[in-house]
Amino acid sequence: MTDDLPPGGGATGQPQGVPRAAPEPDGPMPVVGRGGRRRDQALALGWLVVAWMLLWGDVSWGNLIAGLLVGVAVLVFFPLPPVTFGGRFRPRALLVFLITFIAELVSASLHVAAVALRFGYRPRGAIIAVPLRVRTDLNLTLTAEVISLVPGTLIIDVDRVEGVLYVHVLDVRGPEDITGSRERVLAVERRIVRAIGSPAEVRRLDLEPAERRNHP
Known part of the structure; x- marks a missing residue:
């Protein structure tokens, strides 16, 4: 199994070199x-x-x-x-989320089945760290649950303080697969926040990391 995280760890036991956003100031x-x-x-x-x-x-x-x-x-x-729950239900965005989730569920199931039936093929896995842009407990929970329901991906750890999901992904052949897996996790978060997030949380989706640090 390949690992997207470099060896070694800091004093807290977390791997070093993981791209993650800086801690945000906690509001009231x-x-x-x-x-x-x-x-x-x-x-x-x-x-x-x-x-x-x-x-x-x-x-x-x-x-x-x-x-x-x-x-x-x-x-x-x-x-x-x-x-x-301090968000807002948006029926159109919720419908988009449900349709996209079903499509990804079918596509991922077919991909995992193809990998399992390929004679002599040994898929490689990787563990990737994905810093989320909205760090509420509700968003962390919903995003982690949705990712775990899709075949081929599994949440193995959650850093609640930093808002980071550690995801195991199947069938990694190169750096582009790791990048694509990270983008898919962020896309799930984006669809969830747009469906039920607050207006402030929706605005945070388009902010760069440096802007998010200065935009509680």
Whole structure:
């Protein structure tokens, strides 16, 4: 397996020489009222129920009730840090994201199948570091989940402080494949932010790294 990261590491254990954006100044955390917390918990419960039913592969009243019970138990006994949604839903951009995701899912599945069926071929993999432009927990989570769902790519680590995703990619033949893989991750982030991000987050997509440092 080839590695996009140079050998060696710093005091924190992270590889040196990884291109990443400089730390951004943290703005004031938004104050979330009781209504906002209940809304976030309801959204989290809804996603947990959907995930439960997808795992079982059956839409039924029994799975719905079981999913609700499991979701409530997870939220009560394993509370997560609050992730408040401060973005804006854009139906057209969301539709573009869904269509593109399905197309990439089919294309990547065919590519992985072709690699698996190629007799005597040993694909090479690489681990690449991709600094995201929007470092919110929600964007990191959604981008990582979408990337992991596409065959041939897998998130192996997330640097929450620096906003960096470490991605394992399959079938790397040269530097152009590494560059293309990094661009695909950033394209996923761009489509997610344009679909549900705030106006400030959408503007950050077009800023250069130096500008992002001075544009909280």
